[in-house]
Amino acid sequence: MNEANPGALAPLVAGGAFLLAFIFGAVGNRTNFCTMGAVSDWVNMGSLDRMRMWLLAIAVAILGASGLHLAGVVDLSKSIYQTPNFTWLSYVVGGFLFGVGMTLGSGCGSKTLIRVGTGNLKSVVVYIFLGIAAYMTLRGLFGAFRVGVLEKATVTLPAGQDLPSLFATYLGLSRAVWMAILASVVAGALLVYVYASKSFRANFDHTLGGVVTGLVVVGGWYVSGHVGYVAEDPNTLQEAFVATNTGRMESFSFVAPLAFTLEYLMFWTDKSKIITYGIASALGVIAGSAAYALATRTFRWEGFRDAEDTAMHMLGGTLMGFGGITALGCTIGQGISGFSTLALGSILTFVFIVAGSAATMKWQYWRLGR
Amino acid sequence: MDFDKELDARGLNCPLPILRTKKALTDMQSGQVLKIVATDPGSLKDFQAFSRQTGNELLSHAEANREFVFFMKRK
Numbered sequence: 001m002n003e004a005n006p007g008a009l010a011p012l013v014a015g016g017a018f019l020l021a022f023i024f025g026a027v028g029n030r031t032n033f034c035t036m037g038a039v040s041d042w043v044n045m046g047s048l049d050r051m052r053m054w055l056l057a058i059a060v061a062i063l064g065a066s067g068l069h070l071a072g073v074v075d076l077s078k079s080i081y082q083t084p085n086f087t088w089l090s091y092v093v094g095g096f097l098f099g100v101g102m103t104l105g106s107g108c109g110s111k112t113l114i115r116v117g118t119g120n121l122k123s124v125v126v127y128i129f130l131g132i133a134a135y136m137t138l139r140g141l142f143g144a145f146r147v148g149v150l151e152k153a154t155v156t157l158p159a160g161q162d163l164p165s166l167f168a169t170y171l172g173l174s175r176a177v178w179m180a181i182l183a184s185v186v187a188g189a190l191l192v193y194v195y196a197s198k199s200f201r202a203n204f205d206h207t208l209g210g211v212v213t214g215l216v217v218v219g220g221w222y223v224s225g226h227v228g229y230v231a232e233d234p235n236t237l238q239e240a241f242v243a244t245n246t247g248r249m250e251s252f253s254f255v256a257p258l259a260f261t262l263e264y265l266m267f268w269t270d271k272s273k274i275i276t277y278g279i280a281s282a283l284g285v286i287a288g289s290a291a292y293a294l295a296t297r298t299f300r301w302e303g304f305r306d307a308e309d310t311a312m313h314m315l316g317g318t319l320m321g322f323g324g325i326t327a328l329g330c331t332i333g334q335g336i337s338g339f340s341t342l343a344l345g346s347i348l349t350f351v352f353i354v355a356g357s358a359a360t361m362k363w364q365y366w367r368l369g370r
Numbered sequence: 371m372d373f374d375k376e377l378d379a380r381g382l383n384c385p386l387p388i389l390r391t392k393k394a395l396t397d398m399q400s401g402q403v404l405k406i407v408a409t410d411p412g413s414l415k416d417f418q419a420f421s422r423q424t425g426n427e428l429l430s431h432a433e434a435n436r437e438f439v440f441f442m443k444r445k
Contacts, residue, residue, distance in 0.1 A: 032415050040385035044392060045423040106383035115383075118411060122383065199422075298411055300436055305381025361385055368393040 006230050010243040010274055016223035017277045018284035021252065024216045025114055025288025030296075031209030033057075034111050035331035036102045039357040044365075049203070052194040053210040054335070059190035060214025061340035065221055065251075066183035070176060074225030078241070078249040080328060081343040082160040087328075088348065089153035090146070094327025095334070095349035097319045098255075099356020103364070105130075105316025108331040109254030109324065112317075113282060117289025120302040125310070126317035127258055133321025134259035146326050163342040182342055217336050220251035224277055243276045250277050251340070253333025255324030257282045327352075371430065371441050373405040374398060380437065383410045388420055391442070395426055398444045403429065406440040413438050 027033070031053070038050035068074045076082060102108040105126045107115060112130065115123035136142045159165040164178035171178075200206050224241055229249070233240040244250050245260050257278030267273050293299035304310045324330045327349045329338050335353060338346030377394050379387035387408045394404055406417070414431060417440050421428035429441040 032412055034384070034412075037384055037412070037416075040388065041419060041423075044385055044388050045420045047419050047423045049419070103385065120383070300411060302383075302409060302411075303381070309381060361389065364386070365389050365393065368390060 006233055006240055006242045009228055013223055013228035013243040013277050014275045014280040018280040020216045020219045021281040021284025022288035025117055025285035026292040027212040028114050029289040029292040031205040033209040033213060034107055036107050036357055039354055043358045043361045049200050049206055052197055052200045053206050055190045056194045056210025057213035057336050058339045059187040060211055061217040061336050062183050062187040064218030065340035066179050068221055074221050076341045077160055079341055080246055080248050081338040081341045081346055082162045084157045084160055086155040086157055086161045086345060087151050090150045090326045091345045091348045092352050093150055094323045095352030096356035098323030098327060098330060099353040100360045101316045101319030101323055103357045103360035104312045105320060110332050113285035114289040117286045118293040119299045122304055122313050126313050129314050129317030130321040131258040131262040133318040134255050134325050137322045137325035142322050150326060161344045217251050217340055225249040245276050245278050251337035252281055253329045253337055255330045374402040376405045379406055379408040381409055384412055384416060387413055388416055395444050400444055402444045404442045408438045
């Protein structure tokens with residue numbers, strides 16, 4: 001808990017986010033960590049190794065996030081993921097469309113940033129379309145549909161939507177006890193599944209990519225939820241999470257931060273705008289990926305193949321922007337950060353992102369045979 | 371190296387090079403060789419994994435002029 005001036009903490013929070021994101025960008029580039037690639041390997045060639053890398057990241061993040069919460073270092077109920085409002089239709093529709101978009105756009109939000117760092121100009125276009133669509137879904141045209149239609153389908157739960165809260169409400173025992181039990185069981189089951197694979201164990205990059213990504217998310221919770229936590233902001237007399245766009249505790253997510261990065265650039269002279277946790281994280285991934293690409297001499301300029309390729313990437317970015325905001329996160333935001341809080345909506349979104357991506361790959365393959 | 375069919379995957383990113391390769395191989399006979407030209411930096415790892423998983427042998431791969439060239443034999 002910090003009593004310091006929130007303004008003085010902001011650079012620390014943004015700097016911490018940038019550093020963690022830099023590591024994620026470099027390691028993601030090296031290990032080929034890619035959630036869309038994980039689905040592709042599974043659907044198109046029957047390999048689950050990269051899916052296991054993703055699941056390993058989730059397991060590490062669950063253990064770390066729960067550990068921080070149970071140790072009293074952070075309070076996961078202060079994140080956006082554990083609210084009692086279970087907007088199930090938003091998770092389903094948003095998750096599915098995000099999955100479609102990431103397949104058409106050559107990767108999810110984080111992979112887009114990694115590709116930008118390696119010189120892929122197509123991903124720069126995806127970034128811009130994703131950011132604009134995300135902003136339109138937050139506050140613009142798409143936002144009216146999101147709030148007026150999709151968010152109407154909401155179930156208000158008696159407690160937070162995280163599994164420990166739900167188990168505590170319906171089965172007794174405390175939330176903390178259920179968190180310890182469920183985190184151990186879910187993460188343990190994932191770890192057993194991940195390391196049961198001989199081919200996964202044979203490649204150290206699989207473990208490196210999964211563990212580092214999971215730890216980066218845990219580090220993100222620590223930076224935003226502990227370093228950036230102010231019990232009473234002297235300006236508002238309310239608790240605050242410094243340098244966040246949501247006003248809540250954040251970890252890594254790569255949809256809304258892309259929109260806020262564009263907003264920051266467009267409102268540069270507005271002195272009320274600062275480099276937030278999300279903005280720093282987006283820039284950090286690009287920087288980390290670029291540093292690795294330059295160090296290994298793998299940086300190369302890439303452009304669009306033709307008009308169809310251009311259109312598909314523009315559509316992919318737009319769908320990711322809309323879907324990611326609607327579902328409250330992407331493959332990292334909901335798929336790892338949210339999942340690490342054991343939130344029901346995160347798990348549902350994860351399933352529908354994978355379903356949307358897999359369905360799109362089946363459609364792409366069908367088109368080739370026409 | 372002799373080949374029976376060529377696939378141009380230049381400018382395409384994952385998952386399209388793999389999808390097009392998969393489709394091309396289904397239209398070929400066992401033992402025939404497919405030449406693939408790609409530019410996606412991730413294509414080497416993708417094609418190695420594809421070969422390992424599907425049993426279609428990756429006969430060779432090379433990089434020149436910012437392009438990756440693969441020769442894959444249909445199982």
